[in-house]
Every structure is written in C-alpha cells, then in structure tokens.
Amino acid sequence: MTQFPFSAIVAMDDMRLALILNAVSPAIGGVLVRGEKGTAKSTAVRALASVLPPVEVVAGCRFSCDPHAPDPACPDGPHPPGAPGAGHERPARLVELPVGATEDRLTGSLDVGRVLTEGVTTFQPGLLAAAHRGVLYVDEVNLLHDHLVDLLLDAAALGTSYVERDGVSVRHEARFLLVGTMNPEEGELRPQLLDRFGLTVEASAPREPKTRAEVVRRRIEFDAGPDAFAARFAAAEGALAAAIAAARARLSSVALDDAALERIATVCARFDVDGLRADIVIARAAAAHAAWSGRDAVTREDIRAAARLALPHRRRRNPFDAPGLDERQLDEALGDDDDGPDPGPDDPGPDDPGPEGTGPGDRGPGDDGGPGEGDPGDRGPGPRHEQEPPGGEPALPPAASDPPRPDDGTGRETVTASGATFRARRLEVAGKGQGASGRRSRAYTDGGRTVGAIEPPGPPRDVHLTATLMAAAPHQARRGRRGPGLRIAAGDIRERRREGRESNLVLFLVDASGSMAARRRMEAVKGAVLSLLLDAYQRRDKVGLICFRGSGAQVLLPPTSSVDAAARRLETMPAGGRTPLAAGLAEAYATLARERLRDPRRRPLLVIVTDGRHTKGDDPSTGAARLRGDGVASVVVDCEAGPVRLGLAVALAARLGARYLSLAELGDLSAGALADSVRAYRKAA
Secondary structure (H helix, E strand, O other): OOOOOOHHHHOOHHHHHHHHHHHHHHOOOEEEEOOOOOOOOHHHHHHHOOOOOOOOEOOOOOOOOOOOOOOOOOOOOOOOOOOOOEEEEEOEEEOOOOOOOOOHHHHHHEEEEEEEEEOOOOEEEEEHHOOOEEEEEOOOHHHHHHHHHHHHHHHHHHHHEEEOOOOEEEEOOOOOOOEEEEEEEHHOOOOOHHHOEEEEEEEEOOOOHHHHHHHHHHHHHHHHOOHHHHHHHHHHHHHHHHHHHHHHHHHHHEOOHHHHHHHHHHHHHOOOOOOOOOHHHHHHHHHHHHOOOOEEEEHHHHHHHHHHOOOHHHOOOOOOOOOOHHHHHHHHOOOOOOOOOOOOOOOOOOOOOOOOOOOOOOOOOOOOHHHHOOHHHHHOHHHHHOOOOOOOOOOOOOOOOOOOOOOOOOOOOOOOOOOOOEEEEOOOOOOEEEOOEEEEEEEEEEEOOHHHEEEOOOOOOOOOOHHHHHHEEEOOOOOOOOOOOOOOHHOOOOEEEEEEEEOOOOEEEEEOOOOHHHHHHHHHHHHHHHHHHHEEEEEEEEEEEEEEEEEEEEEEEEEEOOHHHHHHHHHOOOOOOOOOHHHHHHHHHHHHHHHHHHHOOOEEEEEEEEOOOOOOOOOHHHHHHHHHHOEEEEEEOOOOOOOOOHHHHHHHHHHHHHHEEEEEHHEOOHHHHHHHHHHHHHHHO
C-alpha cells in the first residue's frame, strides 16, 4: 500500500523535526505527538518509515539481528559475526501497536499451540521483536493500558526486552524509534510516563488559509492517484533519506564539550525540571540537531531547538497543568550566543533538495508568513499565541449545553476559586465488574492476579495450561490415547480468569445554588471535587460534571477521559440561585442512560455534592428512586455546615441507597490528613 510521502507534508515543522531527530539518534527516546484530531499525526508517522535507511539483518532471524554485531543472547542464535552470506538488506519496519493489544502480543510468549500439539517448547516473538531496528508506533497511546505502557517504555529505555512468563525466560534486543500520538481531549498520560518520552510536540492545524488550501490540495491529489503522487516526490524522498543517513554517520563525530553541557544543565535547573532525564535527552537531541544541520559541534542554537522539544511536558507540577514553555525564559537561561553567528530561522541543513522539497528546510508551498514558518527552534510570541493560550493547549470548547444564565433573582451569581485539595479516600462500586482495566473497583480484567479458570466463550486469549491439562486428563482412555502424552480437544482449553481493578465513570453532580455559595462554602466544595478529580485521574476513570442551580441543571462536561477539562470547567462554575435538586437528579439519570449505550461495560459511580436542600421544582424522591432502581452506585457528600443541621443529605442518601460522607470524611482517614482537611473546611465555612 502506497503511503503519503513524508516530504509532501505541509508545515508541521515541530513534528517533522522531532521525528527526524529521533531517526538520526534513536537514543533520544522517541517522540510523543499531542494534538487535535485531523492534524496528520498518523500520516506523518507512517510516512517516516519510507525515509529511514534500510537495515541489514541476519537471514532467517526473527529478531532482526545485525550480521556485523549479532545479539549474543538472541533466541534464534548464536549467529557468527560477519559470516559470509549470512545477512540481507530490507527496509526499516513500521510496527503498529493497537490499543487493545495484550501483554503477550507485545513482548511475546510461549507458543502454546506447538506445546500442546507437538510437545515443542518454542518462544513466539511479540511486537517488540518485530520493531527492533525500526519504528514502533502507538496511536492513541493515552488509551493504552498502563501496564503495557510501562513494558513499552522500559524496553525503549533499556534497548532490551525481558520475558519471564509461562515457563519462558527470554532476553532479546529491542531498539526502536518509539512514536506515540494522542488527542489530549481523550485523557492525559501519567506524568511519570510523559517523562519517559524523549521529545513532545503539539500538532495543530495551520490557521493561514493558503497553507490549509495546500494541505487539502495535496491530500486530494494523493487520494486520486497515490502512485503518481508518490512518484512526484520520489526524488525529494530519496534526498531526505540520504540526509538522514549522512546525519547518522556524522553523529558520532559531533563534539559536545563541557561548556555545552553546563549550558544544558543551566537551562534544566532554571526551569526546575525534576530528575536528570531532561538533561540527557537535550544533550542527545542537541547532538542530533547539530549532525542534521551539518555541524561538527553543538551550538547554542542546537541546545535551544532540543530544549523546546524536550522540556514542555516535563514542567508540569500537577496533572492539570498544561505542557508549555516560556521561550523568553529559555533565551534568558541560554544566555548570550558566543558560539558564532546564528544560522537563522531558515537554515535548511545539509543536502537541501531544492524548492520542491522536503529536506530539513522544506516548508511547503503556502508557508510564507503562515504558521510553521522557519526553524521550530526560532519561534517567539506572535500571531500563533493570539489564537492559542500559552503552552500550546487548545482553548477549551464551549460547554455541552447553554452557558450559565444569570440567576432568577433569588440570589447573586458568583464564581469562586477552589479551596485547598487533599488526598481523597477511594470510593468504589460494590461487586465485581468487567470493564476496562483501571485502579478503582474490583473487576475481572485482562491483567491482575489469576483467580481461576473458565471455558472461553470464543478463541482462547490467555490459556491456563494447568487447568487445560487437568480438563483433558480424564478423557484420555475414551479418546484412545495410550502411553505418554495427552490428546487435547478444543473443549479442554481453559482460559485464565484474572481479577484486578477497573476504571469507572465518575459522574459529579454538584449543587451550585445560593445556599452553597453562602459563607464561602463553595470554595471548600470545589476543593473537595477537585480532590476527587485528582483521585479519578490517578485511577484512570472517565469523568463527567453536572451542576444544578437557578431553575435547572446543566451538563458542564459530558463523560470524558480528559480529567483536566473537568477541572477547568469546575473552576469557572458559577453559584447562586435556588436549588433544583430534582432537575439535577433527572439530568444525571439521562446522562448515565446515554453513556450506558456507548460504553455498557463501564460501571458508573454518581457522586452528589450537596447539602440536601431543594427549593425549586419537583420532589427529588422520584429521581432518587429511578437511580436506585437502575442500580446506580451513588455517594452523597454532605456540605451542610453550621451549628444547626437539618440532615437533608442523610435523607437523600437513604432514598438513593447511597453511601453517605460528610465533607470532612471525604479526605484521607489518617489523623494528620483528616485534621488538616477539617481545619481547611472550617476556615472556608
């Protein structure tokens, strides 16, 4: 299948530079491409493989060993180094890891089929072996199960895959260019996983009309005739491949002196980056940038270009911070340029193929004066920053329903800041579910500890060998089997049943009426909900946010994996007016019903934050009965304060069959944490 040429991609300078630097030096640690949908993220990654230099591999080796330096521990080895006729050349591979992949598909496992049918113990390689010396691409990496991301990034960092499972102990080399793409609206990666990606870039559609028109023109031409379009850019692709190969050869001779290392350390210290991984990544990326630009020594410009790509995702201080970098602060940290003349924003690098093209300096037709112009390392504040907030995070889209209306005359509308956060206690759904792997409620999942064996409803995915042998043993005489060995029938196969924890849909229903705004209670309420959102982020939940106030209820955020979007909605949520509790319960019921159709296996947890009052609309008993009748697990967080308490939230919890917690009880039950949260709550009240 003909791929869209890498050299035909218009604009997207940061993304192209990050991919090329990793192609020059895979030791950088890969690249994470964040961006809105429809910004050519997948197209660019898939196109990269065609411009990578071909690799020479040992003939017949399933692990792509280099014939000149074979892996001494290769399961298909040993391979004598330099044996005549032992190797052959093939293109670099692009291996895609699907979101639904299993651990054994990623790392490899025992070939159970051959064990049962032939009695031969054989290791079946996984995707890490297939990607060795090529590209491993993970689309929607933020939706990949956490344990798979851990395995993936460990292999990328070590350059080796270790498999210890099912009686198999295997080690093989796994050096590859790791590329992940994601849409932040669907949820973020954990900070410690973000840090494992060497570089990160924000991909956004160009805003300049001529550039957008050129993108559309090229896409239409490619779809109409892929082969003819690819032939048009064949020369540019060849020149780009040659430039990458030349930069790889030049990389080992690039000088990275003590002054450059001290400048890198100064930048990382100035930005208060945790750990030393950022320093190492910038040093490697700066050397790759120097090699790509045809220089023999790392300069200030190389360090600046590397820092712009390596630092933004390492500056987040909490999960809700948007990645970003203040380029003026970066220039101050770099100090004066004493390395000679600045190559300028249009430095094309080596082997510039000319105006059609596609080498390091290619900007594509229509780029003049538009977004993406010039070297990504030389962008400062400009029109791009007028359209996007600092940090490159896209502006938050409008709420799902109408914007908050002024209150109906019973109180004054206010917007308050969030109070202090605390470590929230874990709230979970009773019983055992079968939803996506996570960290909240108990469930039967693909990961976790083995708790038994079941007969699989379809083709077995995770065979329980012991249970399979025990199921087959009693039937051997009837099957005419005599002597050593077993005859295995399809009905004997048993699959492991694993128990772990699942992620849930946590739907917040927040009382934003005037009674909640009184005596600064809303600060404490927002702090509590924000604490629960932090907990949901860590447990990999989907979240939704509904508020009720004035004359009705409003869905501020439909169920989503983007917990930081919920936090931003919460910050701007107004309070005031009457308390239409029944409308809030009805909206929660409707939202959960819609979500059940989209994701039937994910169990919901409804968290109602209120003082229990209802001063507008119908009796809330009907809505509570409907939620209870549907078996919705609920928690009522009582926000009532003051010496006189009506106990309305307790009554609401009873009607819902919900768990009841006071605002103070929501925090960690350790004495110190509970005392701190109680003091913060009393101060806010």
